[in-house]
Amino acid sequence: MCRHSAADTTAEVFWSACECKYGAHRTASREFARIGPLTRVHHYKGVISMGKLQGKVAVITGGTAGIGLATAKLFVAEGAYVFITGRRKRELDDAVKEIGDNVFGVQGDVADLADLDRLYETVGAKGRIDIVFANAGLAEMAPLESVSEEHLIKYSMSM
Numbered sequence: 561m562c563r564h565s566a567a568d569t570t571a572e573v574f575w576s577a578c579e580c581k582y583g584a585h586r587t588a589s590r591e592f593a594r595i596g597p598l599t600r601v602h603h604y605k606g607v608i609s610m611g612k613l614q615g616k617v618a619v620i621t622g623g624t625a626g627i628g629l630a631t632a633k634l635f636v637a638e639g640a641y642v643f644i645t646g647r648r649k650r651e652l653d654d655a656v657k658e659i660g661d662n663v664f665g666v667q668g669d670v671a672d673l674a675d676l677d678r679l680y681e682t683v684g685a686k687g688r689i690d691i692v693f694a695n696a697g698l699a700e701m702a703p704l705e706s707v708s709e710e711h712l713i714k715y716s717m718s719m
Contacts, residue, residue, distance in 0.1 A: 611639025617686050618642045619679070621670050622696030624651040629658070631693055636662045643683050645670065645696065670696045 618635045622628040623644025632642050632655070641662045646652035652665040666682050668675030683689055702711065 614639035616640045616690040618691035620693040621645045624655040628695040
């Protein structure tokens with residue numbers, strides 16, 4: 561039994577195979593009553609490594625594809641609990657399923673103040689926000705000479 565899990569009587573330990581940046585090894589996941597989400601402890605060649613974001617809460621807008629999705633996966637792998645946003649329910653559900661543990665999807669548009677309020681309330685139930693990755697946004701290709709003030713205002717509101 562891992563000396564770290566044996567010392568903590570509030571944790572139930574789940575062992576599983578893991579293939580991460582440390583290579584193939586076993587991982588202990590511990591469910592803490594006071595924290596909630598699974599806490600991963602990597603065991604590799606006798607070294608115990610906690611993730612750099614262990615216990616942090618992150619919000620990633622536009623987390624259903626591309627850089628946002630990749631960032632969400634990385635943050636979860638490093639120990640964070642992640643809230644991702646997306647406008648389309650199907651893509652949001654697919655992203656949550658792909659990421660796996662320690663993620664919650666909140667459907668909404670960052671340009672809609674009511675959706676942002678709902679996101680804030682949902683994340684607030686977790687207690688705090690440690691990281692915000694503002695990834696969502698819209699863009700329209702236009703020659704520089706045709707860009708107007710209205711154009712800039714419209715697209716800066718979506719960021």
